[in-house]
Amino acid sequence: MRPETKAKYPKDWPDISMRIKAERKFECEGCGQAGSKLTGCNCGNNYITVHHVDYDPSNNDPGNLMVLCQKCHLRLQNGVLPWRSAIAAGQLPLFL
16 A cells, blocks of 8 residues: 555554454455455455445445455456446446
8 A cells, every 4th residue: 555545544454444344254256266354365365345336435334345365456456447436335347
């Protein structure tokens, strides 16, 4: 995370992030890959992260947060998975 971006997150972001990951069973909402509850990663070191759908780190409403593995998170932010950002928590994707 860039220093200028880090300042925009709330001080309790680590707690918010861990709570969202736990509520969503540490599974990537992009590819369905499960991550470790302790480290946030699986055997392949594909870390589980939390993405802000509206790209606003101060908006931590659960509906604005997606649990993604690092690979899906980077792909989404690079525009490879643009349709994924519109998926609400618990909603099935239109394309698999």
